[in-house]
Amino acid sequence: MTTDDFTIRSIEALCYRYPLATPVVTSFGRMLNRPAVFIRAVDEDGVEGWGEAWSNFPAPGAEHRARLVNEVLAPGLVGRKFDHPAQAFDILTRGTEVLALQCGEHGPFAQAISGIDLALWDLFARRRHLPLWRLLGGRASTIKVYASGINPSGAAQTAEAALKRGHRALKLKVGFGADTDLANLAALRAIAGTRMLAADANQGWSVDQALEMLPRLAEFDLRWLEEPIRADRPREEWHKLRASAKMPIAAGENIASVEGFKQVLAEDVLGVVQPDIAKWGGLSACVGLAGDILKAGKTFCPHYLGGGIGLLASAHLLAGIAGDGWLEVDTNDNPLRDLLCGPVASVKNGTIDLGEGPGLDLSPDLATIVNYRVL
Known part of the structure; x- marks a missing residue:
């Protein structure tokens, strides 16, 4: 198990839903769970890796993405040998381009592929006995x-x-009327x-x-204003x-192409760029992108609103x-985040420490969330 080569034995998506007592509210909709x-x-050596696919919207979208992984994407990888996760990412991306075009589902395919990619990077780092952050x-x-x-x-109590x-x-959601x-x-x-x-x-x-609000926001010394208008x-x-x-x-969570990011990195518009690795690109596309963001003189802040x-x-x-x-850490109630995010749950003086364990250094205890599984 010392070589970089690995053969995939299985890939499986597990779908969960946690019901909310208090909905998560955005300017475009509410999350009831x-x-x-x-x-x-x-892999064939029994090494395990974990990932996650973005699945927040629409409401029934999580089950759909899980089935895309299990029924469409995973069968094309099982039994195949790779020496780097990016190879599998490229095969899945190229192999589903026409299918995604045919059904108009570029987003769900990209999200499902991203989740697989994250799992393979975790597996890859574990095989090399390195924490993922150090491998990167x-x-x-x-x-x-x-x-x-x-x-x-x-807002104040939260x-x-x-x-x-x-x-x-802190980051506040706005877009609910100027007074509020x-x-x-x-x-x-x-x-x-x-x-x-x-x-x-x-x-x-x-x-x-947005132009009307900008001068009224100036007094608050905001570190950034995120997605003031449609992407x-x-x-x-x-x-x-x-x-x-x-x-x-700031923006980036709704940019889903290499060309789109190249455009914003070439402009003096965004000061903060926020790709979401579970929504588009996984690590195979976003590691290089994150480096390009820094080279462009912009701040890289990964977007995230999901599980742990x-x-x-x-x-x-x-x-x-x-x-x-x-790093964006959602404050809303969500055991699917808190029970599976490892050291991110332990914030001290505005920071977290990832430690030296291999890969993500996470062995999810699925028994703790079994009551929320839906697929």
Whole structure:
């Protein structure tokens, strides 16, 4: 088991849902439960790796992505030998391009492939007896984190609870009307003091609405304003926002192509770039992308809002590329995150430490979440 070559014995997606007492709210919709699609890959030597596919929307989408893995993608990899996870990623991506085009499901295919890719990288690192962050080139296992997913209702209480849990940086959801947004920002700035505070509009404004809000946001010393307008709006609208903004603009979770990222890295528009490794690209595409973000003089902050395995993989990527960004850690109730994110659950003075265990250094105790399994 000392060679890089590995033969895939099995790949399986497991689908879970955790019902919420309090919905997670965004400017475009509400989450009434928290889904998760975890993916387990095992090689012929019995080495195991874990990944996760993005599955938040639409509401029934998690089961669909799990079946894509189990019935469409996994059969094409089982029994095949690889010496690097990127080989499997390329085979799956190229092999499903026409199928994704035929059914108009580029997103679900990309997300399912990303989850498999993360599992194979974990397996690959375990075979080499290295922590994933070190395999990716990292020099230190400690990274900064921030508390996100702070809803408009009860924002101050959520922020205070996050600080008590060890957080030192916060991100508020906005896009719920100027009065609500500004009152919440004022409350969080008072709570955070001079510490990092960001805001996320979740594509909730038109360019005119965003331009109207920008001067009103200036007083809060935001570290960034995330997705103020739709990700697919013309580039001239983004340039117009950049010219008026007193804070960096952030985006990236809804960019899903090499060409799309090349465009934003060539522009002086985004100061913070946020690819989501469970949504597009996995590690095979996003390791190089993260390095390109840093080379472009921008801040790399991996986007994440899901279960614990994808969150932990995102942490390893941030540590691996040795950037100065923050890892997004959702504050909302979710045992599918908290029970499977390893050291990310232990925030101390705004940081976490990933340690020296092999791969993700996680052996999920599925018995703790068995009641939430749906597929």
